Amino acid sequence: MLGIAKTLFGSENDRKLKKLRPIVERINALEPQMEAMSDEQLKAQTDLFKARLEKGETLDDLLEEAFATVRETAKRTLGQRHYDVQLIGGITLHRGEIAEMRTGEGKTLVSTLAAYLNALSGEGVHIVTVNDYLARRDAEWMGQIYSFLGITVDCVNNHDPYGPGRKAAYDADITYGTNNEYGFDYLRDNMKMSVEEMSQRGHVYAIIDEIDSILIDEARTPLIISGPTEDRAELYRTLDAIIPLIVEDGYEVDEKARSATFNEVGNEQLENILRERELLEGESLYDIENVTIVHHANQALKAHRLYVADKDYIVKDDEVVLIDEFTGRMMQGRRLSEGLHQAIEAKENVKIQSENQTMASVTLQNFFRLYDKLSGMTGTAETEAGEFEEIYDLKVLVIPTNRPIQRIDIEDVIYRTEDEKFMAIVDEIAACKTKGQPMLVGTVSIEKSEKLSRFLTDKGVEHKVLNARYHEQEAEIVAQAGVPGAVTIATNMAGRGTDIQLGGNVDMLIESATETVTDEQERARIIENIRAEVKVLKQTSLEAGGLYVLGTERHESRRIDNQLRGRTGRQGDPGTSKFYLSTEDDLMRIFGGDRLKSMMGKMGWEEGEELTNRFMTKAVERAQSKVEAKNFDIRKNLLKFDDVMNDQRKAIFEQRMEFMTDDDVSDVLQDFRHQLCEDLIEKHVPKKAYAEQWDIDGLTQAVREAMNIEFPFADWAAEEGIADEEMLTRLKDSSDRVVTELAAGIPEEELARVEKQVLLQVIDRNWREHLQQLDALKSVIGMRAYGQRDPLNEYKSEAFTLFDKLLISLREDVTAAMFRLLLNTQIQRQQMAEAQQKAQAEAVAQSTRLPTGAPTSPRSPMELMGAATGAGEVTAPMAGSRNAPTTDELAALPRNAPCPCGSGKKVKQCHGRVA
Known part of the structure; x- marks a missing residue:
């Protein structure tokens, strides 16, 4: 119907x-x-x-x-x-x-x-x-x-x-x-x-x-912006040396799910080895003290059993560079998280870079x-x-094509072994090259492209290879892949962005040939010759059948196969596409290739004989559909978890933007201070409790820690008829009065600038810590499923609780930082004033000159922020102050960012310079 x-x-x-x-x-x-x-x-x-x-x-x-x-x-x-x-x-x-x-x-x-x-x-x-x-x-x-x-x-x-x-x-x-x-x-x-x-x-x-x-x-x-954490290079190398000692029955690998885990046998062996090498704390591998080492042992196992060189990554310039499985390109700057990248670096015996902590992250979705x-x-x-x-x-x-498609898609052919398949491919390539038909040969990994390249070299077939190792020549190689008899091996053609034009790419040939030509007549002559030559070459390619796209393996995604096929038959040109498979291909092997191989052996299948079967092609497409559905579930699940963080991210970023655009955030600081007062009173002076039941000592201590000031709570509590509401009112009023007094003498514009810097930096520091907590929560929340609880619902609940704690922490930290800053500012102003008075008195007495080391004018609150807020806390020296930044601050800054000391130089050229 x-x-x-x-x-x-x-x-x-x-x-x-x-x-x-x-x-x-x-x-x-x-x-x-x-x-x-x-x-x-x-x-x-x-x-x-x-x-x-x-x-x-x-x-x-x-x-x-x-x-x-x-x-x-x-x-x-x-x-x-x-x-x-x-x-x-x-x-x-x-x-x-x-x-x-x-x-x-x-x-x-x-x-x-x-x-x-x-x-x-x-x-x-x-x-x-x-x-x-x-x-x-x-x-x-x-x-x-x-x-x-x-x-x-x-x-x-x-x-x-x-x-x-x-x-x-x-x-x-x-x-x-x-x-x-x-x-x-x-x-x-x-x-x-x-x-x-x-x-x-x-x-x-x-x-x-x-x-x-x-x-x-x-x-x-x-996408993750991160900063370095402590160096654990020795731990990675130690665990890397242990993995080869684990028996094969000691772990389970699931290629479909991309997981590798120790089983009971492996855990027992790992525990014994760690104990022998005095790396185990407590009695058992499962003790809380050993959580970190067990986590990194699991990552080392994944590095050895799941990640393959020249397929998932390449080693280049003493560095492990990831390869995009869909495009075959190097992903410079991308690193695997949670110590997995370091585990691979240890496996490949290259320099191990420090683990990073997340400072900001967002999914592309x-x-x-x-x-x-x-x-x-x-x-x-x-x-x-x-x-x-x-x-x-x-x-x-x-959208329909401008001209009707003339491409011919030939049925897949299947061989028993990979070597048989490659030999058949080489014969097909040699035959096409002889008749002048250009060929684009698609592979799924660098390893396979280089293996095929060796087969072709042995056969004496001239060709070019395009993969992550030759990334720089990508456009040039692809653009000339349509020349008659050209053979181009490419690892995944997804999103190359450069058309394969029969006869060659005119524009790129002209650009290359006229790059150094200054004479306009000579330039015009060269262009005319190139156009004429390409026209002849295009006709030769057309007569040979157009571009022949040959796939050496089915990708796990039908879409990637279709992208490869789509390279031929452009703008109504003729073309051909065909896929060669073997029972040893990854997709075939994972989805029942061994059974097919065994069946072919029993049927007396001869070496080099091919199988063309419409039902087998359908079976491969069904396998691809299963993988696509699984990957969609992974992405959808990732998004569901990230949506929880995204709501919080948007709330923090929007609030941050509002603070940046406000000229005066003193009302925000006052709200934070008053909310903190409410929290402290509620905790230590409960409603409907008698005065004798109040925790006055605890309240005094808590306020001292939060504001660096002592208030006469004991005297207030001793007054007859006083209630918790009155205690709260007095605490708010007293704290407001203290802030007003401490801020006296500081220019309004400078105070407003300092308040904003304090607010933003405390938000950033707390948000980074919150992200770390969420990452840790996400890595363990899946275990809740064993208790018949939905991990996503559990994550939402726990993340909400953590966010609530973040807001409380913000109030406390901002209030504490401002009080410390204002107190230190006034203390130094007072000390400076006293020192100046003393110096003036000595000058009058000597009536000659000021003593060596005479004090200068007091520093501004902006300059005092580093000292006022404590090591590793809020730091934002005023430009030109020349205050050396803290180690924590340097670690959090990009190497090309301006140095906070105000020198005008970049971090790497100033306080972050490596000796």
């Missing part, structure tokens, strides 16, 4: 496309009018659009004219004209949806339509790419359109995260950058001490290129949900449409 309904009425996607056709026709109708305009008239359109917005029109009202303007500008600046399907893509992006467009359909150009239209509001548009190269390339390339129309464009990757250029990049109308750059800048901004220092100006509209790669593949890994409007584009989104709608409230529109 569903099929009949689709035949009669069309699918939902078809109906949406049908509704957009009239808009495209109206844009096309404006083309003659735009073509008739001079450059100046076309440029003037931007100011006209902005004026209409100010008069009350909406972006939707301007869409058709704005799109027609961008199309005409693209023709004049880039020599490219938006196709009708690209206009549909632009409308989809503007409406806050995902445009699924095949590889080679010009998604980069599509984004200019929605970006320009939304930039007219002046609130900023963020265009998100998967790597730095694409961000810079697109900002320069598409920037020609924007600049022509008077729209400013910049790229955040071009600027130091702590330099002034960062803010200027975000102030541009359109900003390009990677998802990580945007996310980390958001976290860094919420650690700044003033609004002026913040880079981002809001989250209004974002266009995400390769949205499935960013919002799905990378969504399991949160929750970061991108900050945007008022979000949209994206990719070649493969439909398979994940349910997740996009459930998590991000984003709908997917599949």
